[in-house]
Amino acid sequence: MIAIGSDHGGYELKEAVKKHLENRGLEYKDFGTYSKASCDYPVYGRAVAEAVASGECDRGILICGTGIGISITANKVKGIRAALCSDCFSAQATREHNDANILAMGARVLGEGLAMKIVDTFLDTPFSGDERHLRRISMIEE
Ligand code: RB5
Numbered sequence: 116m117i118a119i120g121s122d123h124g125g126y127e128l129k130e131a132v133k134k135h136l137e138n139r140g141l142e143y144k145d146f147g148t149y150s151k152a153s154c155d156y157p158v159y160g161r162a163v164a165e166a167v168a169s170g171e172c173d174r175g176i177l178i179c180g181t182g183i184g185i186s187i188t189a190n191k192v193k194g195i196r197a198a199l200c201s202d203c204f205s206a207q208a209t210r211e212h213n214d215a216n217i218l219a220m221g222a223r224v225l226g227e228g229l230a231m232k233i234v235d236t237f238l239d240t241p242f243s244g245d246e247r248h249l250r251r252i253s254m255i256e257e
Pocket residue numbers: 122123124125156179180181182183184185
């Protein structure tokens with residue numbers, strides 16, 4: 116189950132990502148926002164992060180205008196490694212090296228085509244499991 120959320124700045128891209136996940140046959144839970152009305156990104160960043168941290172959802176996708184505010188918020192939740200990605204290389208590397216559990220994107224930064232490639236790369240890339248990466252990830256929580 117993928118947790119997805121955005122503020123108003125990311126609403127349209129969130130809806131497009133939902134369609135994309137449906138086309139791939141992937142289940143998601145939408146934590147809002149549910150319209151283009153102005154709202155506060157920490158509400159949605161925290162809701163998705165808590166759903167992932169609690170194990171209710173396996174991964175998360177968060178979108179705001181830049182992806183910055185919502186990723187900062189998500190990273191305040193213990194156990195969350197939210198990666199703000201604007202390219203496929205970073206999306207692949209953050210899965211392999213950081214075992215990132217939330218992808219954050221900026222809707223005012225990315226075109227829709229690139230955003231979907233980033234989503235696919237993030238969802239389809241496994242964590243390497245290498246000892247050095249496990250060690251570094253465990254150091255984040257210390
Ligand atoms: C909303 O205008 C905008 O500030 C928000 O979507 C995000 O970019 C914040 O980091």
